[in-house]
Amino acid sequence: MMSAPVTHFLETLPLCEGMTRAELAAFAELLEPQRFPARTKIIREGDPGTVFYFLREGSVGVFRGTGVDGPRRVATLSPPEAIGHLCLLDGQPREATCVSDETILLLVGTKRRFDACFDRGDTFAFKLIENIAKDLCRRVRRVSEAFYQFYAQPQVSIRHLERLAREVAKRKEREIASARYVRVRPERQRQRPGVNAALAR
Amino acid sequence: MMTPGDQAVFTKTDCAMNGLRQSVSHIGVFAALDDDELMDIIRTCSMVHYPPGKIVCDAGDPPGALFLIDKGMVRLLHVLPDGSTEVVSTLETGDAIGALSFLEGKPRSCRAVAVSPCTLYRVDREQFNTLRANLRPSAFKFIRVLSSMLTARLRDINERMRVLQEDPEGSIAYLRRRAARLRRQEAR
Structure with missing residues (x-):
């Protein structure tokens, strides 16, 4: 059984917008808190997407690319933040590597258990997918604008x-x-x- | 909402499930749905036809229907502030047009132009939103598959951005050619 603060934390996430108390509690049942030390590779670029995370404490660096200069830091994530949640849409390989900057606390969920909830018709799973879709739309628009700015x-x-x-x-x-x-x-x-x-x- | 001239795809009375499955098997978004879910979504659809050169939807248009290509090719263009366009991609059978606007309820981000004679499934946004409001599994499965198509688009743009930055010499040459082409067009 998850503690009440987990549902309070989930409530602050844009991806959980519109979920009722009961739906937040059902979602919390799916997540397991795990602590990781500094410099832990949470996600490795190219690996299959089978797990998703919510960052509760600490900060995580996002790195992309290889080459002589090594991977380049493209972002730093701080709570409350979802990590690797796009795997819930398509399970495609990871786009970037995520490494903890310090000791972090994550809520960890697996795609397999989420899929079971979605297929069963759990409404929290429907709302999460809808919110991920909206977030994705915003990202596509933002990246497109940045890309076409080159031509403008x-x-x-x-x-x-x-x-x-x-x-x-x-x-x-x-x-x-x-x-x-x-x-x-x-x-x-x-x-x-x-x-x-x-x-x- | 169906508009005059649209042609209903299927009604309750003529739904022979096997025939329906066969007729939409080439559309990936439909293939992911079970029989009941497929019927839910199909009831929100109509068929529309576009001749080559006709604009299906334009950048800045208010949010509206989603189009799924049954037959033909459609070019997706990004419209720049000076009115010139850059090709985003060329879409074919099974691809979706207007997914961003359909999901987000915001104005269209791109112009879609028929390249060849096209037949499209037009998914009515209002009717789809009713399914969504009633928490119908079909609506959310449809959103999930549609979103996975958008992740492919996000990856494609990220990749194009990477190529643009990793080959700056090639990109500079392209931009110079483009600027020269626009100057020639303006001179005419």
């Missing part, structure tokens, strides 16, 4: 892209330099068998 102001975009081109050129230089380092390293190791043995230990 070509001169501004060209200046921005020229700056980016310089950054990309620098990154490529660094990639070439690091590739050279990788090629050179085995040579060095062969020349220093004592060091290799220490590393192997």
